[in-house]
Amino acid sequence: DTEVTQTPKHLVMGMTNKKSLKCEQHMGHRAMYWYKQKAKKPPELMFVYSYEKLSINESVPSRFSPECPNSSLLNLHLHALQPEDSALYLCASSQERDLNYGYTFGSGTRLTVV
Amino acid sequence: GQNIDQPTEMTATEGAIVQINCTYQTSGFNGLFWYQQHAGEAPTFLSYNVLDGLEEKGRFSSFLSRSKGYSYLLLKELQMKDSASYLCAVRDTGGFKTIFGAGTRLFVKA
Numbered sequence: 001d002t003e004v005t006q007t008p009k010h011l012v013m014g015m016t017n018k019k020s021l022k023c024e025q026h027m028g029h030r031a032m033y034w035y036k037q038k039a040k041k042p043p044e045l046m047f048v049y050s051y052e053k054l055s056i057n058e059s060v061p062s063r064f065s066p067e068c069p070n071s072s073l074l075n076l077h078l079h080a081l082q083p084e085d086s087a088l089y090l091c092a093s094s095q096e097r098d099l100n101y102g103y104t105f106g107s108g109t110r111l112t113v114v
Numbered sequence: 115g116q117n118i119d120q121p122t123e124m125t126a127t128e129g130a131i132v133q134i135n136c137t138y139q140t141s142g143f144n145g146l147f148w149y150q151q152h153a154g155e156a157p158t159f160l161s162y163n164v165l166d167g168l169e170e171k172g173r174f175s176s177f178l179s180r181s182k183g184y185s186y187l188l189l190k191e192l193q194m195k196d197s198a199s200y201l202c203a204v205r206d207t208g209g210f211k212t213i214f215g216a217g218t219r220l221f222v223k224a
Contacts, residue, residue, distance in 0.1 A: 031210050042201055042214035043157065056211055090156055099205065102147050102159030103212070 001026040006091050006106035014114055015081060021109045023074040023091030032074045033103065034066060035090040043090055049074060050096060081113045116140045118215035120202050125221045126192055134187045134200050134218045142207030148176050148187045149201040151217070157201055160187065189220075197222045 035043035048056035049068040065077040092103040117139045126132040145164040149157035163178035175188040199217040
């Protein structure tokens with residue numbers, strides 16, 4: 001298995017809703033990432049987990065809450081989002097030391113906040 | 115601070131060769147990636163350079179000069195399917211922080 005699987009692919013939520021994005025990989029990668037990408041912009045790093053521990057939080061608002069239940073799963077819990085949070089949310093994983101294969105990205109969740 | 119510069123757009127002809135440049139100024143350096151991203155899709159990994167020199171992978175080659183803060187991606191025998199955005203990304207030292215440049219949109223015409 002050489003994929004990162006993200007669900008759902010599309011999500012529309014209201015500003016008072018609570019929802020979660022899910023990411024799963026079975027490549028044995030011990031580093032997992034959340035990126036946010038707006039149209040025609042590069043991906044922006046949000047969070048990094050290494051060995052299931054949060055190692056980087058790029059000053060992301062608390063309405064985004066990451067969780068790493070085990071080495072294969074990464075969640076992003078969403079609460080009280082704003083319309084400007086509408087974007088493509090990408091999950092990625094990598095080996096911690098060997099970067100010759102880069103990051104493997106999931107196909108993303110396209111989020112619309114109404 | 116962190117700064118990664120790439121041209122915004124490039125146009126090339128099918129069958130030709132194109133070079134996409136990337137310059138960077140970052141607080142730390144632990145390697146440079148190139149990714150391809152088609153519209154509405156996730157980025158896919160093309161290459162990784164951590165030492166100076168040229169890395170070749172089929173039709174794609176990537177070059178790095180750490181002293182100049184410079185890299186390029188060379189695409190040979192261009193095909194229509196190579197029309198995409200090409201993202202240069204630099205990984206920081208001491209952690210897992212990889213910062214992406216704004217990307218170069220490549221248009222391949224017949």
